[in-house]
Amino acid sequence: MSRQNTVLAIATPVFFLVLWELAALLGLIDTRFFPAPSSIARTGVNLVQDGVLLESLAVTLRTLMVGLIVGNVIGTVVGVSMGLIRPLRASLDPLLSGLYTVPKLAILPLLLLMLGLGEMPRVIVVAIGSFFIAWISMIEATMGIAHGYLETAESLELTRSQRLRLVIFPAVLPEYFVGLRIAVGNAVLLIVGVEFVMGGSGIGSMIWNSWQIFATERMYAGIVCVGLLGYVLTKLVKMIARVAVPWSPKSTSRRR
């Protein structure tokens, strides 16, 4: 059954790629907008060979990771603290909930005004986006911990630090990783958006420049590359989660 699934999972996109290739070959679609997959691949290989692609990727990845980690750590700490401490929740929740709905890209001009054109505003946009996702998932997770778990901890007279270490952190860990996966996708979105606007040498600006000079193949290669970046990072988070949450019942894997 699962083998059949694998075959289908691979065969479907391959089928569409072949269809696309044929359509381009036969002139059924305008290759100025839809260049054949083979020519996109060729351009991609060239870009990899002359180092442009990997260099852009490295630049983007660095900004993304710094922003993601900073935002995620702060968001997690704030979220868990707010989940546990009622006065903190009361004082910060309305403010953060209000700010949460502001599109993160909309504050980029403000950051540029304050911080200039360096690396900093890019990192901060990604960090803010990552912060909110971690914050929202951790405050919900912490407040959603089954009452029985906490009551048991109280009954066992665990110390405050034992309660955090042995009960609260492990209880929110599965949701933490769900949040992190969402945050990764969101961070890729934000960094590409920022690079569209700010230029520089990241993969986002490569895509943007390509359309301006009508280098369609290059553009496609960039898009595929960003897609892969998101995919690989998400996969990585899933793998880490599997190691870090060994107790999760196997049923979390999707039904076959």
Add this chain to the structure above:
Amino acid sequence: MTTAHTNTMHTEVGSLEVTDSSARQIKATIRDVSKVYRGRTQVPALDNVDAHIYDGEFLTIVGPSGCGKSTLLRMINGLQRPSEGAVEISKSSTDRPLTSMVFQDYSVYPWMNVFDNVSLGLARSGLPKPEKHSRVRVWLDRLDLGKFESAYPSELSGGMLQRVAIARALVAEPEILLMDEPFAALDAQLRRRLQEELLEIVGDAGRTVVFVTHSLEEAILLGDRVLVMSARPGRIVDSVDIPFDRPRDPELRKSPEFRDLEERLWLMLKEHATATA
């Protein structure tokens, strides 16, 4: 320091004035305890409950659901405080916890394996690690969990999970073991198995146990004495001594004396089930 406290007090009683060795020593006293839950309306849960828990007895508490029997247990555990009155427990040892509780569910942590879950019972004890480990192993073996010590709860059945909870409560050798409908979520067969196991474990050692249940059969089979409570607000209706000797055979259930007792308790419950509702 035993008077004038309106909250749960764990008082030290060095020597009790009981000299007659055949007299039952009082382990804990529930003194005029009332509990009112204050929400939009005030809900009285317990009404002037007065009771003793004797040293070494297995006390079962029965009552209609919502009568506050779990609340009472939580007060003994220190999880809740009486609105009025006090719970006084005499402490006889410094290195044993006063009470340990076995809950109905949600008490075995899914992120820890069986061994670590049971070890939690000793989280606050100052024992050296090897000593802790050997005590955990002893209880794992007594509850047939030895083979599962590195299994996660998601791999275990409900009956196994309650065994883990019981092992965790007993590993600390509490002065009073509290059990809040520990078998209520199990199917009938498992429930019987665990009752029988509990009879074996507790039957020997003269442990002080307070066991809340809504099953009369369970209350009679396990208990030395049954406290019958009324519907909300809970009051103590009666205290009934169970005349059967220990060690008890689970076959006891079938005896006419057992059935008679069950009938008697049932009538008592029925009479007070809707007294104030």
